Amino acid sequence: MNVLAIFKVAGRALFRNKVRSLLTMLGIIIGVAAVIVTVSIGVGAQQSVSAQINGLGSNLLIILPGSVTQGGARTGSGGASTLTPADGLALAKLPHVAAVSPQVNARAQVIANGSNWATSISGVAPSYTFIRTWPLSSGLFFSDTDIAASAKVCVLGQTVVDNLWPDGSSPVGKTLLIRNVPFTIIGVLKARGQSATGQDQDDTVLIPFSSALERLTGGTTIGTLLVSADDTSTIALVQSEVTQLLEQRHRITASQPDDFTVRNLQDIANAASATAAVMEYLLAGVAAVSLVVGGIGIMNIMLVSVTERTREIGLRIAVGARSLTILMQFLIEAVLLSSAGGAIGIALGALGSIGVAVFGGWPMVIPPAAVFVAFAFSALTGIFFGYYPASQAAKMNPIEALRFE
Amino acid sequence: MSTRPPVVRVEKLTKIYTVGEQKVLALDQIDLTLEAGEFVAVMGPSGSGKSTLMHLVGFLDRPTAGTYLFEGTNVNDFSSDDLADLRCQHLGFVFQSYNLLSRTNAIENVELPMIYAGVPEGERKKRALEALDAVGLTAVADHQPNQLSGGQQQRVAIARALVNDPSLILADEPTGALDTKSSDDVMRLFRELNEQRGITVFLVTHEPDVARNAKRIVTFRDGHIVSDEPVGQAVIR
Ligand SMILES: Nc1ncnc2c1ncn2[C@@H]1O[C@H](COP(=O)(O)OP(=O)(O)OP(=O)(O)O)[C@@H](O)[C@H]1O
Numbered sequence: 135m136n137v138l139a140i141f142k143v144a145g146r147a148l149f150r151n152k153v154r155s156l157l158t159m160l161g162i163i164i165g166v167a168a169v170i171v172t173v174s175i176g177v178g179a180q181q182s183v184s185a186q187i188n189g190l191g192s193n194l195l196i197i198l199p200g201s202v203t204q205g206g207a208r209t210g211s212g213g214a215s216t217l218t219p220a221d222g223l224a225l226a227k228l229p230h231v232a233a234v235s236p237q238v239n240a241r242a243q244v245i246a247n248g249s250n251w252a253t254s255i256s257g258v259a260p261s262y263t264f265i266r267t268w269p270l271s272s273g274l275f276f277s278d279t280d281i282a283a284s285a286k287v288c289v290l291g292q293t294v295v296d297n298l299w300p301d302g303s304s305p306v307g308k309t310l311l312i313r314n315v316p317f318t319i320i321g322v323l324k325a326r327g328q329s330a331t332g333q334d335q336d337d338t339v340l341i342p343f344s345s346a347l348e349r350l351t352g353g354t355t356i357g358t359l360l361v362s363a364d365d366t367s368t369i370a371l372v373q374s375e376v377t378q379l380l381e382q383r384h385r386i387t388a389s390q391p392d393d394f395t396v397r398n399l400q401d402i403a404n405a406a407s408a409t410a411a412v413m414e415y416l417l418a419g420v421a422a423v424s425l426v427v428g429g430i431g432i433m434n435i436m437l438v439s440v441t442e443r444t445r446e447i448g449l450r451i452a453v454g455a456r457s458l459t460i461l462m463q464f465l466i467e468a469v470l471l472s473s474a475g476g477a478i479g480i481a482l483g484a485l486g487s488i489g490v491a492v493f494g495g496w497p498m499v500i501p502p503a504a505v506f507v508a509f510a511f512s513a514l515t516g517i518f519f520g521y522y523p524a525s526q527a528a529k530m531n532p533i534e535a536l537r538f539e
Numbered sequence: 540m541s542t543r544p545p546v547v548r549v550e551k552l553t554k555i556y557t558v559g560e561q562k563v564l565a566l567d568q569i570d571l572t573l574e575a576g577e578f579v580a581v582m583g584p585s586g587s588g589k590s591t592l593m594h595l596v597g598f599l600d601r602p603t604a605g606t607y608l609f610e611g612t613n614v615n616d617f618s619s620d621d622l623a624d625l626r627c628q629h630l631g632f633v634f635q636s637y638n639l640l641s642r643t644n645a646i647e648n649v650e651l652p653m654i655y656a657g658v659p660e661g662e663r664k665k666r667a668l669e670a671l672d673a674v675g676l677t678a679v680a681d682h683q684p685n686q687l688s689g690g691q692q693q694r695v696a697i698a699r700a701l702v703n704d705p706s707l708i709l710a711d712e713p714t715g716a717l718d719t720k721s722s723d724d725v726m727r728l729f730r731e732l733n734e735q736r737g738i739t740v741f742l743v744t745h746e747p748d749v750a751r752n753a754k755r756i757v758t759f760r761d762g763h764i765v766s767d768e769p770v771g772q773a774v775i776r
């Protein structure tokens with residue numbers, strides 16, 4: 135008799151016991167669904183994190199002033215005022231450096247169109263839009279001439295526009311008072327949404343860094359230098375060159391600690407993906423455990439089923455079933471249960487993933503490999519845990535089986 | 540006249556069961572021949588070895604000693620797969636307790652032996668309906684066992700036994716659980732199958748009325764055949 139016929143016999147036997155079959159599958163269903171949902175959460179979260187990290191800027195290095203010790207108390211990173219615009223100009227001349235922009239931060243109350251708004255003011259260079267890959271939605275960005283002249287011009291983030299011009303009219307050409315100094319609005323940045331740390335990136339006003347130093351902070355040192363390497367592959371090289379050059383410029387000897395820190399976003403991204411890799415091992419472990427538990431459930435029920443159906447098995451042997459055929463029938467029953475459980479689990483898992491993705495606000499991603507592996511493993515579980523009960527059935531003595539009460 | 544070999548020929552057939560230290564001699568060097576087309580009833584007290592002989596003749600068990608020729612072929616050395624195929628192609632079984640699959644209708648129950656014989660699905664259904672017609676159950680062909688009387692269930696079992704067109708039907712106390720009326724119906728069926736289709740019937744019973752349907756009666760005691768006579772001459776106790 136052919137395998138297809140055995141499949142039909144096995145399928146009919148399962149169908150005869152619908153409720154039990156469903157309950158038997160439950161372990162596998164829950165296990166596989168859980169695996170699919172968690173893998174989907176893992177991948178979705180990872181993708182949105184790396185999208186946000188990439189969104190910070192292209193091949194970005196962030197240079198912060200280092201901590202200094204004042205009377206025994208060390209300030210935190212950024213506590214010292216050691217970076218200057220001149221450092222930025224020097225760094226820009228390094229090979230493989232695509233762009234450099236200082237960033238001078240301040241918080242200020244701004245007034246326009248008859249209302250006011252507290253926001254963060256950043257003094258930056260024209261290269262800022264390139265470094266942060268942050269285009270304008272309207273107007274122009276300031277130029278090197280504006281930097282040289284410490285011009286009173288500004289570019290607004292969308293949140294600032296929305297709060298000062300709730301009617302939606304264009305602010306370009308209007309005047310914004312920053313600490314009562316009038317700045318001409320020359321452009322508006324494209325809306326960007328939240329940063330990786332949950333801050334509203336659009337709640338900002340950009341002005342020339344020279345104007346910020348002159349009119350807001352009143353100093354000569356800058357808070358941050360943003361450096362963009364010309365390629366992903368040169369980030370590490372640029373990092374060491376930047377470090378060397380700044381040590382040289384700040385006259386730091388080998389025995390002294392640096393008075394600045396160079397942060398590489400790639401490191402953060404790598405750390406994030408290392409975390410994701412650990413998560414994946416963890417998930418694989420959870421998956422393995424849940425499939426083993428599901429498999430034991432199948433074995434358990436199959437053993438009960440073989441005992442319960444002893445007379446049926448005896449009869450099948452009496453009417454001419456070979457023992458291999460009996461083995462196949464029960465093995466196929468187990469595999470049908472486990473792979474149907476796997477398929478249902480995948481479907482439920484996909485539904486769950488959609489729900490979680492909508493809730494978490496990231497793209498719904500179910501890697502095809504995860505689906506394939508989950509299905510293959512659940513089928514294998516059936517073979518592995520179905521074999522023992524099936525061999526018990528195939529070994530039965532028909533006379534005793536037919537007498538079984 | 541007929542050159543056909545006997546359906547069953549056993550010589551010095553012996554079966555010893557070992558239970559722990561104890562040995563039970565269930566069959567003691569039996570010689571017996573069933574010619575094609577015979578209808579033989581086996582009688583004898585409980586424990587005399589009737590069922591044991593049925594099991595050996597039906598390839599469900601192997602003898603401790605002796606030879607078994609089935610349709611002229613020595614099957615002593617057949618593998619269990621070969622024996623399964625013989626059961627499938629040449630034998631039909633009827634049991635005292637019917638042994639129908641529950642939650643499975645009469646047609647599908649009758650189809651069961653054909654599945655293992657590799658009969659294609661469409662033909663299976665057709666032949667199952669024919670067999671059910673032969674036992675007079677066309678009207679309840681789609682009923683499940685729990686919707687049938689004992690007599691009807693046993694007739695479904697007979698339909699199942701004859702559906703692969705066997706040369707031998709083995710029935711161990713087929714009327715043991717039936718009332719007189721159903722018992723008569725079932726025995727009439729066996730006679731019909733024997734007379735009209737020429738199927739050899741080998742049947743165990745405790746009831747003289749049932750045994751009288753056969754043409755020959757073999758009586759057992761303590762693993763021996765104590766009498767073997769045509770039904771007219773047999774002294775039925
Ligand atoms: N599987 C077995 N293991 C051990 N002894 C057995 C086994 N089967 C049968 N016997 C013994 O063999 C002997 C013959 O048994 P068998 O079942 O053939 O009797 P029987 O004639 O069919 O009896 P009954 O009319 O009660 O059905 C008995 O003594 C029985 O106890």
Ligand SMILES: [Mg+2]
Nearest residue numbers: 589590591711
């Ligand atoms: Mg018996």
